[in-house]
Amino acid sequence: xxxxxxxxxxxxxxxxxxxxxxxxxxxxxxxxxxxxxxxxxxxxxxxxxxxxxxxxxxxxxxxxxxxxxxxxxxxxxxxxxxxxxxxxxxxxxxxxxxxxxxxxxxxxxxxxxxxxxxxxxxxxxxxxxxxxxxxxxxxxxxxxxxxxxxxxxxxxxxxxxxxxxxxxxxxxxxxxxxxxxxxxxxxxxxxxxxxxxxxxxxxxxxxxxxxxxxxxxxxxxxxxxxxxxxxxxxxxxxxxxxxxxxxxxxxxxxxxxxxxxxxxxxxxxxxxxxxxxxxxxxxxxxxxxxxxxxxxxxxxxxxxxxxxxxxxxxxxxxxxxxxxxxxxxxxxxxxxxxxxxxxxxxxxxxxxxxxxxxxxxxxxxxxxxxxxxxxxxxxxxxxxxxx
Amino acid sequence: xxxxxxxxxxxxxxxxxxxxxxxxxxxxxxxxxxxxxxxxxxxxxxxxxxxxxxxxxxxxxxxxxxxxxxxxxxxxxxxxxxxxxxxxxxxxxxxxxxxxxxxxxxxxxxxxxxxxxxxxxxxxxxxxxxxxxxxxxxxxxxxxxxxxxxxxxxxxxxxxxxxxxxxxxxxxxxxxxxxxxxxxxxxxxxxxxxxxxxxxxxxxxxxxxxxxxxxxxxxxxxxxxxxxxxxxxxxxxxxxxxxxxxxxxxxxxxxxxxxxxxxxxxxxxxxxxxxxxxxxxxxxxxxxxxxxxxxxxxxxxxxxxxxxxxxxxxxxxxxxxxxxxxxxxxxxxxxxxxxxxxxxxxxxxxxxxxxxxxxxxxxxxxxxxxxxxxxxxxxxxxxxxxxxxxxxxxxxxxxxxxxxxxxxxxxxxxxxxxxxxxxxxxxxxxxxxxxxxxxxxxxxxxxxxxxxxxxxxxxxxxxxxxxxxxxxxxxxxxxxxxxxxxxxxxxxxxxxxxxxxxxxxxxxxxxxxxxxxxxxxxxxxxxxxxxxxxxxxxxxxxxxxxxxxxxxxxxxxxxxxxxxxxxxxxxxxxxxxxxxxxxxxxxxxxxxxxxxxxxx
Numbered sequence: 001x002x003x004x005x006x007x008x009x010x011x012x013x014x015x016x017x018x019x020x021x022x023x024x025x026x027x028x029x030x031x032x033x034x035x036x037x038x039x040x041x042x043x044x045x046x047x048x049x050x051x052x053x054x055x056x057x058x059x060x061x062x063x064x065x066x067x068x069x070x071x072x073x074x075x076x077x078x079x080x081x082x083x084x085x086x087x088x089x090x091x092x093x094x095x096x097x098x099x100x101x102x103x104x105x106x107x108x109x110x111x112x113x114x115x116x117x118x119x120x121x122x123x124x125x126x127x128x129x130x131x132x133x134x135x136x137x138x139x140x141x142x143x144x145x146x147x148x149x150x151x152x153x154x155x156x157x158x159x160x161x162x163x164x165x166x167x168x169x170x171x172x173x174x175x176x177x178x179x180x181x182x183x184x185x186x187x188x189x190x191x192x193x194x195x196x197x198x199x200x201x202x203x204x205x206x207x208x209x210x211x212x213x214x215x216x217x218x219x220x221x222x223x224x225x226x227x228x229x230x231x232x233x234x235x236x237x238x239x240x241x242x243x244x245x246x247x248x249x250x251x252x253x254x255x256x257x258x259x260x261x262x263x264x265x266x267x268x269x270x271x272x273x274x275x276x277x278x279x280x281x282x283x284x285x286x287x288x289x290x291x292x293x294x295x296x297x298x299x300x301x302x303x304x305x306x307x308x309x310x311x312x313x314x315x316x317x318x319x320x321x322x323x324x325x326x327x328x329x330x331x332x333x334x335x336x337x338x339x340x341x342x343x344x345x346x347x348x349x350x351x352x353x354x355x356x357x358x359x360x361x362x363x364x365x366x367x368x369x370x371x372x373x374x375x376x377x378x379x380x381x382x383x384x385x386x387x
Numbered sequence: 388x389x390x391x392x393x394x395x396x397x398x399x400x401x402x403x404x405x406x407x408x409x410x411x412x413x414x415x416x417x418x419x420x421x422x423x424x425x426x427x428x429x430x431x432x433x434x435x436x437x438x439x440x441x442x443x444x445x446x447x448x449x450x451x452x453x454x455x456x457x458x459x460x461x462x463x464x465x466x467x468x469x470x471x472x473x474x475x476x477x478x479x480x481x482x483x484x485x486x487x488x489x490x491x492x493x494x495x496x497x498x499x500x501x502x503x504x505x506x507x508x509x510x511x512x513x514x515x516x517x518x519x520x521x522x523x524x525x526x527x528x529x530x531x532x533x534x535x536x537x538x539x540x541x542x543x544x545x546x547x548x549x550x551x552x553x554x555x556x557x558x559x560x561x562x563x564x565x566x567x568x569x570x571x572x573x574x575x576x577x578x579x580x581x582x583x584x585x586x587x588x589x590x591x592x593x594x595x596x597x598x599x600x601x602x603x604x605x606x607x608x609x610x611x612x613x614x615x616x617x618x619x620x621x622x623x624x625x626x627x628x629x630x631x632x633x634x635x636x637x638x639x640x641x642x643x644x645x646x647x648x649x650x651x652x653x654x655x656x657x658x659x660x661x662x663x664x665x666x667x668x669x670x671x672x673x674x675x676x677x678x679x680x681x682x683x684x685x686x687x688x689x690x691x692x693x694x695x696x697x698x699x700x701x702x703x704x705x706x707x708x709x710x711x712x713x714x715x716x717x718x719x720x721x722x723x724x725x726x727x728x729x730x731x732x733x734x735x736x737x738x739x740x741x742x743x744x745x746x747x748x749x750x751x752x753x754x755x756x757x758x759x760x761x762x763x764x765x766x767x768x769x770x771x772x773x774x775x776x777x778x779x780x781x782x783x784x785x786x787x788x789x790x791x792x793x794x795x796x797x798x799x800x801x802x803x804x805x806x807x808x809x810x811x812x813x814x815x816x817x818x819x820x821x822x823x824x825x826x827x828x829x830x831x832x833x834x835x836x837x838x839x840x841x842x843x844x845x846x847x848x849x850x851x852x853x854x855x856x857x858x859x860x861x862x863x864x865x866x867x868x869x870x871x872x873x874x875x876x877x878x879x880x881x882x883x884x885x886x887x888x889x890x891x892x893x894x895x896x897x898x899x900x901x902x903x904x905x906x907x908x909x910x911x912x913x914x915x916x917x918x919x920x921x922x923x924x925x926x927x928x929x930x931x932x933x934x935x936x937x938x939x940x941x942x943x944x945x946x947x948x949x950x951x952x953x954x955x956x957x958x959x960x961x962x963x964x965x966x967x968x969x970x971x972x973x974x975x976x977x978x979x980x981x982x983x984x985x986x987x
Contacts, residue, residue: 020831057629058830062639066626076629246656260646262655277646278823280655295824312824312945347828347945 007105008054121173306341396569401443415457461505701806732760840965853901903951
């Protein structure tokens with residue numbers, strides 16, 4: 001079985017993490033989103049994966065190589081410009097000769113969904129789409145069903161007008177004639193795969209596979225914390241601990257520590273925490289509900305709660321990310337009562353005694369002077385002085 | 388430097404041997420050939436790369452040998468390509484190494500034999516032919532022949548009408564791979580890594596007879612047993628993972644390679660280093676001098692190590708180009724440690740220098756990337772750099788891993804010799820720890836570096852200047868550029884420029900200045916002014932934002948303390964790559980070069 005994974009998405013809403021890496025490479029439970037997906041594909045019996053990659057593709061290629069580590073055959077096609085999901089899929093045309101699975105690279109799903117879709121496709125040769133039920137369907141493509149057939153898809157409808165609470169899970173089975181159908185679709189700049197499917201509905205059956213298992217999406221930054229927590233619970237505690245932990249430090253059973261992590265005396269790594277490779281947790285640091293990317297240094301006494309910290313960032317002594325619930329404004333939309341202590345980008349230099357108020361988002365390579373109090377959005381390369 | 392492969396088993400051999408040659412192509416690629424033996428012997432040869440050699444399609448032949456060549460004796464022509472045969476056309480030989488007495492042997496043979504090539508190798512099949520005429524087995528004929536040969540070699544021999552393949556090893560690397568129903572031959576494991584990870588390293592003087600059913604190894608006429616080991620490397624490196632070149636893939640692998648080099652070796656809670664060094668502590672305590680022997684990129688890593696060791700480990704260090712090394716100067720061998728740095732562990736010049744040092748009575752330590760390589764068996768102790776396989780001929784990730792591992796050794800030695808204050812150790816280890824992330828930051832700047840490379844690609848020449856640890860990196864960065872772009876590039880100590888090389892500087896010779904912290908950047912800036920006043924464009928590599936006003940272009944790198952020059956090197960690897968790529972050079976297989984040089 002062969003799968004085409006669309007892994008070229010920019011994921012602007014996860015700014016600034018997605019400036020240096022494509023969204024599928026943002027880590028949860030210490031592994032990129034895409035790696036969780038690849039595990040699912042592997043478990044479902046996929047042996048060959050074509051990754052459609054775009055900007056920052058080096059991150060994907062260096063991580064997955066030729067797939068040897070997963071015993072899979074992984075190859076790459078490049079989508080030079082972001083011209084929609086249909087356009088992305090078209091890039092893989094020369095790599096696909098028969099029926100295949102296609103899916104978005106930035107969602108985490110179970111092997112079970114892939115297997116069900118594939119079985120349905122093998123039995124019918126029809127286009128098959130996975131659909132799942134979510135709390136806020138209007139954030140996605142809402143699907144209208146007639147029995148087992150998809151009869152309508154509407155992207156981001158006004159919540160009151162959503163035809164159902166079922167959404168397109170972004171997993172499909174196609175025969176190669178999908179490529180001709182994509183080319184036939186009237187595109188206005190962007191070729192969305194769902195536009196092609198909407199046209200196809202008039203002439204062909206599109207079967208839905210209704211799926212109730214794990215389907216995790218990271219749209220907004222705080223979703224990272226929830227998905228991280230869910231995955232830690234789902235996977236159970238890790239088998240081996242490649243980290244160095246001082247005897248006087250506390251590490252929660254369900255925390256995940258990467259290779260080369262050092263936890264100094266009296267530090268507490270509490271629930272919902274993952275630490276990337278080579279993270280240094282200084283003496284007396286307290287971490288709770290946090291996703292810390294690789295090579296981060298947390299100096300003595302820092303408190304980091306409900307927070308995401310980008311790679312290679314340094315957090316000074318006694319700096320506090322207090323965490324908690326707040327209202328966040330992101331891309332002109334307001335999100336009420338989200339649990340979000342903040343998001344610090346890659347290579348940020350945070351001094352000592354800094355206070356990071358809930359909901360703060362700091363761009364890459366910023367410098368925050370000691371004792372500053374920061375909130376809101378701080379751009380890349382900014383220098384925030386005290387006072 | 389050449390690559391040997393071979394196969395005996397149950398499957399059609401042509402395809403397997405051809406693929407083995409493809410895998411070994413980084414060892415040499417100016418001509419290639421295959422011999423298949425059944426009832427008759429068939430030879431396939433080409434001048435040029437392995438791709439130009441057709442895949443032999445004889446389905447029923449299950450025994451063969453192959454060779455990819457990097458010319459030493461005789462030009463890259465079809466006649467000089469291996470396998471070489473005898474007058475009857477029944478004996479085929481592939482060979483890596485040098486037969487030193489081939490001239491004399493050839494003179495003796497010339498009366499009764501016709502030579503078709505200019506190679507040293509061709510004497511071997513003719514010698515074997517002479518012995519086979521006495522009606523002995525192929526094994527005996529090869530045993531008698533090796534008795535006549537002087538030099539270093541790994542050979543594989545097959546002959547029509549004789550069962551199996553006979554291989555012999557004298558210094559040059561050779562190993563066997565074992566799968567359930569076949570035996571593979573390789574100069575290194577990449578030759579057959581997709582078939583098996585179970586290998587036997589042959590030792591010097593070993594001669595092995597491989598048949599479909601059995602492997603018999605002899606040394607000095609006696610039957611010997613050699614251990615079978617399981618390799619830890621996988622075949623991951625067999626592909627380019629979507630990159631245009633292995634070199635670019637390997638440049639991007641550096642954060643991971645560095646993490647592997649450091650993994651489990653830093654005990655940060657105790658501020659110490661765990662390196663598994665077996666050399667006695669009392670000896671390391673009493674050492675007065677470390678002599679580093681190395682070639683090419685490894686030599687530059689040695690110069691970097693010298694900076695650190697002399698500054699922090701209270702020991703005198705001299706760095707020697709291995710081919711120029713002699714143990715002399717009245718040194719006390721009991722107080723001298725010789726550190727051999729070689730990526731492949733097979734570099735002939737370095738091995739030869741190592742033997743000279745051992746012979747003089749000095750203890751030896753190897754720093755290498757290759758498990759089971761010759762240097763690991765000949766040196767008293769080995770430290771591995773754990774960079775993983777490197778296929779691109781231009782070394783990238785192995786350089787940074789060599790420097791990182793040498794830095795660990797420096798901390799180990801400095802602490803052992805009570806020469807290193809804990810602050811120095813903490814700082815060095817913190818710099819090392821920051822290195823993978825800092826390298827990633829440089830990789831994230833590739834678009835800017837690429838644009839700069841394209842802007843300057845058509846320059847007349849490139850000069851690299853630096854001081855302290857910036858100097859070895861200037862040399863290494865210049866070597867990278869000349870290896871793959873074929874442009875004139877040179878590295879100088881910044882202060883040396885005005886003593887001569889400044890005469891070469893023109894508005895069309897960009898100068899790349901290493902201005903990282905702790906490399907006396909403020910002094911190098913004076914030299915930048917010297918070249919700017921001659922109109923040369925200057926690229927500054929620095930973590931100081933104020934540098935912008937002094938240079939034309941900045942490669943901004945994160946501050947990484949004493950490891951700063953290593954981070955700078957990564958930026959300049961990308962620069963060299965994109966200059967060469969702009970010119971459409973054969974980046975993974977630069978002309979005239981080979982990955983590991985196993986001839987002196």
